[in-house]
Amino acid sequence: MEINLFGKLILLPTDVIAAWVLMIITGPLVLYWLTKKRAWPVIWDYATSTHHRKIGTVYIIFSILFFFRAGVDALFIRLQLITPENQFWVFQGDKYNEIFTTHGTMMIFFVATPLLIGLMNVAVPLQIGANDLAFPYLNLVSVYLFVTGGMIFFAAFFFNAAPNAGWTAYAPLSTSTFTAGPNNNYYILGLQVSGLGTIFAAINMLVTILRLRAPGLKLTRMPLFPWASLITSFLILVAFPVLAIALLLLQFDRQFGSQFFMGELGHPVYWQHLFWIFGHPEVYILALPAFGIFSDIISAFSRKNVFGYTSMVAALALIGLLGLMVWAHHMFTVGLGPFANTFFAITTMMIAIPTGIKVFNWLFTMRKGVIRIQTPMLFALGFIPTFVMGGVTGVMLASAAADMQYHDTYFVVAHFHYVIIGSTVLGSFAGIYYWYPKITGKMLDDKLGKWHFWLFLIGFHLTFFPQHLAGLNGMPRRVYDYTWEDGVFVYNFISSIGAFMMGASMLIVLWNVYKTHRKKEENAGADPWDGRTLEWSVPSPSPEHPFEKMPVISRRDPLWWAKLEKKELPHTENHRASPVSVKTVQPMFLSVALTIMSFGFIYGWIWMQILGGAAALASFVIRAFNDERKPAYEREEMDNEQ
Amino acid sequence: MKKLAMIPILLILSGCNLRVLDPKSQTASDQAFLIYLSFGIMMFVVLVVALLFITFTVKYRETEKNRHDIPKHEEGNRTLEIIWTVFPIILLIGLAVPTVMITYDVSYIGASSDDNALHVNVTGEQFRWTFEYENGEKTHKTLVLPKDREVIFHLTSKDVIHSFWVPKLAGKIDVLPGEETRLKVTPEETGTYQGKCAEYCGTLHADMRFETKVIKQAEFQTWLSKK
Amino acid sequence: MSSKTMSKDLYGDKRMGFFIYLFVEAIMFSTLFATYIIYTPPQMGLYPGELFKLHTVVLASVFLLSSSGTLMIAEKGLDRKNARMILTGLLITFTFGATFMYFEVDEFYKFISEGHTVAKNNFLASYFVLVGLHASHVLFGLGWMIVLLIQRKLLPFNLFAEKHRIFNYYWHFVDIIWVLIVIIVYTPYLF
Numbered sequence A: 001m002e003i004n005l006f007g008k009l010i011l012l013p014t015d016v017i018a019a020w021v022l023m024i025i026t027g028p029l030v031l032y033w034l035t036k037k038r039a040w041p042v043i044w045d046y047a048t049s050t051h052h053r054k055i056g057t058v059y060i061i062f063s064i065l066f067f068f069r070a071g072v073d074a075l076f077i078r079l080q081l082i083t084p085e086n087q088f089w090v091f092q093g094d095k096y097n098e099i100f101t102t103h104g105t106m107m108i109f110f111v112a113t114p115l116l117i118g119l120m121n122v123a124v125p126l127q128i129g130a131n132d133l134a135f136p137y138l139n140l141v142s143v144y145l146f147v148t149g150g151m152i153f154f155a156a157f158f159f160n161a162a163p164n165a166g167w168t169a170y171a172p173l174s175t176s177t178f179t180a181g182p183n184n185n186y187y188i189l190g191l192q193v194s195g196l197g198t199i200f201a202a203i204n205m206l207v208t209i210l211r212l213r214a215p216g217l218k219l220t221r222m223p224l225f226p227w228a229s230l231i232t233s234f235l236i237l238v239a240f241p242v243l244a245i246a247l248l249l250l251q252f253d254r255q256f257g258s259q260f261f262m263g264e265l266g267h268p269v270y271w272q273h274l275f276w277i278f279g280h281p282e283v284y285i286l287a288l289p290a291f292g293i294f295s296d297i298i299s300a301f302s303r304k305n306v307f308g309y310t311s312m313v314a315a316l317a318l319i320g321l322l323g324l325m326v327w328a329h330h331m332f333t334v335g336l337g338p339f340a341n342t343f344f345a346i347t348t349m350m351i352a353i354p355t356g357i358k359v360f361n362w363l364f365t366m367r368k369g370v371i372r373i374q375t376p377m378l379f380a381l382g383f384i385p386t387f388v389m390g391g392v393t394g395v396m397l398a399s400a401a402a403d404m405q406y407h408d409t410y411f412v413v414a415h416f417h418y419v420i421i422g423s424t425v426l427g428s429f430a431g432i433y434y435w436y437p438k439i440t441g442k443m444l445d446d447k448l449g450k451w452h453f454w455l456f457l458i459g460f461h462l463t464f465f466p467q468h469l470a471g472l473n474g475m476p477r478r479v480y481d482y483t484w485e486d487g488v489f490v491y492n493f494i495s496s497i498g499a500f501m502m503g504a505s506m507l508i509v510l511w512n513v514y515k516t517h518r519k520k521e522e523n524a525g526a527d528p529w530d531g532r533t534l535e536w537s538v539p540s541p542s543p544e545h546p547f548e549k550m551p552v553i554s555r556r557d558p559l560w561w562a563k564l565e566k567k568e569l570p571h572t573e574n575h576r577a578s579p580v581s582v583k584t585v586q587p588m589f590l591s592v593a594l595t596i597m598s599f600g601f602i603y604g605w606i607w608m609q610i611l612g613g614a615a616a617l618a619s620f621v622i623r624a625f626n627d628e629r630k631p632a633y634e635r636e637e638m639d640n641e642q
Numbered sequence B: 001m002k003k004l005a006m007i008p009i010l011l012i013l014s015g016c017n018l019r020v021l022d023p024k025s026q027t028a029s030d031q032a033f034l035i036y037l038s039f040g041i042m043m044f045v046v047l048v049v050a051l052l053f054i055t056f057t058v059k060y061r062e063t064e065k066n067r068h069d070i071p072k073h074e075e076g077n078r079t080l081e082i083i084w085t086v087f088p089i090i091l092l093i094g095l096a097v098p099t100v101m102i103t104y105d106v107s108y109i110g111a112s113s114d115d116n117a118l119h120v121n122v123t124g125e126q127f128r129w130t131f132e133y134e135n136g137e138k139t140h141k142t143l144v145l146p147k148d149r150e151v152i153f154h155l156t157s158k159d160v161i162h163s164f165w166v167p168k169l170a171g172k173i174d175v176l177p178g179e180e181t182r183l184k185v186t187p188e189e190t191g192t193y194q195g196k197c198a199e200y201c202g203t204l205h206a207d208m209r210f211e212t213k214v215i216k217q218a219e220f221q222t223w224l225s226k227k
Numbered sequence C: 001m002s003s004k005t006m007s008k009d010l011y012g013d014k015r016m017g018f019f020i021y022l023f024v025e026a027i028m029f030s031t032l033f034a035t036y037i038i039y040t041p042p043q044m045g046l047y048p049g050e051l052f053k054l055h056t057v058v059l060a061s062v063f064l065l066s067s068s069g070t071l072m073i074a075e076k077g078l079d080r081k082n083a084r085m086i087l088t089g090l091l092i093t094f095t096f097g098a099t100f101m102y103f104e105v106d107e108f109y110k111f112i113s114e115g116h117t118v119a120k121n122n123f124l125a126s127y128f129v130l131v132g133l134h135a136s137h138v139l140f141g142l143g144w145m146i147v148l149l150i151q152r153k154l155l156p157f158n159l160f161a162e163k164h165r166i167f168n169y170y171w172h173f174v175d176i177i178w179v180l181i182v183i184i185v186y187t188p189y190l191f
């Protein structure tokens, strides 16, 4: 559709128009509904509070929001691919490219990663007996950076400028020579801003886990989710800075005329190295926390301690370590030569060993236990076979010469959806059902949860299993079209049906949440699942500073043993200082500043870059003169003088 | 769990039709061999896991009888843990050795090929291919190759990265701007095979296809001279 | 629960967090060093040696490195709770840092006005990104010092000392990066 705006002719595809219309209709409705429900004070509370549970909730809510958005993209992908030579709406050519790029990028950066960080925020401090994360203020900044980055990326589509170079943004396609226009600038800025938030979150998590544990809670007594968070945070610290620099260099190529990744002078393959040095650890950043969640859940719902605790921890560390040196398995076809290819093939295969250790330990945790099948456990049970299937196709991909056949086909698409959805998505669902009482004080309905699980899991296998076969039959990924002769119609058709089953299952989740909060149910209680770890010893929803009297820990699963021996957990009054919490709007200001600056860079408006940049710097100064710890330090000074 | 059991059946049913598993050259059949081998190993792994999984979940489910049992505390089991560390290592060595051998085989190295080889220059650009033969002849939509003669492709790109892929003949190789990559293949059967661009390269990436016709050597000579 | 060691605990947290942050920065700079090494010397355009001026590098280094030394005065002042020493240390460090920035900006200005810009070749591009990122760190540090100078009177001593110490780590880190820049970026092409 063409629109004449102030004499300028603007071309707008109908999907963008539809989105605007939808937004203009639903926006006011939502605002009205929020006002009617008197939700604003609550929203304001969540927007300015540094309490880890509230921040975690914000992470989770926005991730789920983005999940719906990226999921709808996936449904469009599946509709376009449902039959050969199909013409669904506008999703051919560049529009299709925009949609899979948005889908992939959003799912990885604005769904999977923050969903897990959100769950860490909610659970980790409680599991280790800390009153909050080490830096509550920084934590609020992190969540704002994530939301800001996500929103910048989200906005691209509304300005008809969704990124279109794939989530991997391979150069030289992603440079301005081949994709002019602001599209991929949105990708760069969105990831840059949210990536910074992720780095801060990881620092926070690391310090919290290393320094804020309850007395007696040695690292060797820590539950596995905090362990996984610890190692994940370390991986984030190694991987995300590399991404930040890669994006910076790409931005120089796009906007300031350098040629790092293109032209006569640049090396396109260098981008691939940088991207995958980040990208491969990133996939373990997605998987490890999920492993942690499952370890805790499987143990709790089998009424048994984790089997082979030490090797579980060692395996986490090994996966993390090996994960840092396998990146080139994404580049087997680039022509790095057989030596590099076999080297990376072998290191990649080695990851199967620690992962296998984990799988068998989970299985043997269940053995001789009493397996209570409630929703969180159901997700954990669905995870094991699903993830193993995805993992073993990963090992098939690792076989370098064979990967030359699989690479960039739907076989790879099938592999990574099996591992990511198998671990991260099922893990996050499990975690949400599991900790929902800790977050809200209410239990999600178990029956609806089971419906959600089965519909999702069956839909999932229907969607992605046939894609292995489509890939082996020569269907490349990132194509909007195929022919009848390709012989992949049936696979794609089944796949599209499965995708809609997954979509339907998500509607059940919405219904479940709605239903749970509609009725004024009594509180779920501190320990609804008969849990084993510390988070179940504090009230639900978890209060601020729940461990004013710190529990003293003498072994793993302290709550379980206390319950078994019918004793209270021993407490101490004398322990280290808690982090200082605060209510603040400063991060909001920073978020606005960064939004302005980012749009300045996206559209190359220098005055906006300067304005936003100056405002962002100003927020440092404002912060420097408004330190929430000042009163506490003053009090201490007075106490000490007496 | 039924789904797991159906995998091999499904695959065997469709296996012979899948292009990647229907090789028409030594290179592609080496790769197909690797795929079958790794698939076999992986099926074994999946079956072991599935077996344990089903046994445990069925046997140790919560029932009226065991509802109030407290399972015994169990730190781990050294022997078991050694078993599931060592077995995967053995399986992986079984996969790694042929992987290394075949990877070296299929990677085109230097001048070690025979003099009779046919050299074809392949150029990728948005969004078409150019195949240039030694006598300067060029084609775009079809790549014609002689049967049983070694072909060496010299590939470069004019713009972004593409990837040259004829599933029945060989795995793909990327086509980079400003750099030459090579691929060596000896087609062993006449026929027409699909060729595709397998690296996302922009708007019409999906349409960057070509046909590969493998014909008898004599026919090839006449075809080439007629052009 | 306000234990007597509150500020110690919180400072400990912060110091660890900041060290981790510096680790992140170190990785960013390593990536840029790698980039620089890959693209230098350039395939076309001037050889780096013809561009770099020994005396600029030496002068800049002298000022920046000795500023790390003068910052020690302020650190001593913190230990002894001596306001004079803190002030002197900060002021001298600030002056030296600013002088360093003068040489940096001067060098950048010369390069650019002679047409050696980011777009010329990738040696220059990676040079500008790497050294530019370092220079912006120094600039940020200068701003930080101003803030510290003002905060001196406003904050309880423990809080000020904490902020000051964190700054010290930052400044020393930036200095170390400069040493690496001298070793990796300049030296191979100066002699």
Ligand code: HEA
Residues within 6 Å of the ligand: A168, A283, A284, A286, A287, A329, A330, A348, A349, A351, A352, A353, A355, A356, A357, A359, A387, A388, A389, A390, A391, A392, A393, A394, A395, A396, A397, A398, A399, A403, A406, A407, A408, A412, A415, A416, A419, A420, A423, A424, B042, B045, B049, B087, B088, B089, B091, B092
């Ligand atoms: C959560 C995310 C996640 C996880 C955990 C993994 C896990 C693994 N991945 Fe995957 N991968 C991705 C996400 C992930 N991957 C993504 C997103 C891509 C594509 C990116 C893109 O191009 O867009 C990708 C692509 C990808 C490729 C490149 C394919 C290509 O583009 O050509 C390769 C190649 O080696 C690979 C290998 C592996 C391996 C060996 C594992 C291993 O870690 C798996 C280990 C697990 C098991 C093996 C199962 C359990 C083990 C046992 C039961 C023990 C016994 C097993 C054996 C003896 C085999 N992956």
Ligand code: HEA
Residues within 6 Å of the ligand: A067, A068, A070, A071, A072, A074, A075, A077, A078, A100, A101, A103, A104, A105, A107, A108, A111, A112, A165, A166, A167, A168, A413, A417, A420, A421, A424, A425, A463, A477, A478, A479, A480, A495, A499, A502, A503, A504, A506, A507
């Ligand atoms: C966390 C990671 C993640 C997750 C969860 C998913 C989830 C899904 N993905 Fe995703 N996918 C990627 C990461 C992920 N993907 C990546 C990284 C790529 C590569 C991109 C690239 O090549 O650059 C990719 C690519 C990709 C492709 C290949 C595109 C191509 O190469 O051409 C396909 C095709 O089928 C696909 C499908 C799906 C489907 C059907 C789901 C489903 O699971 C989605 C289920 C969710 C829903 C269906 C949402 C439910 C919502 C509703 C039902 C809303 C109803 C709303 C209203 C009524 C308003 N994905």
Ligand code: CUA
Residues within 6 Å of the ligand: B124, B125, B127, B161, B162, B163, B197, B198, B199, B200, B201, B202, B205, B206, B208
């Ligand atoms: Cu060329 Cu894809």
Ligand SMILES: [Cu+2]
Residues within 6 Å of the ligand: A279, A280, A283, A326, A327, A329, A330
């Ligand atoms: Cu990988």
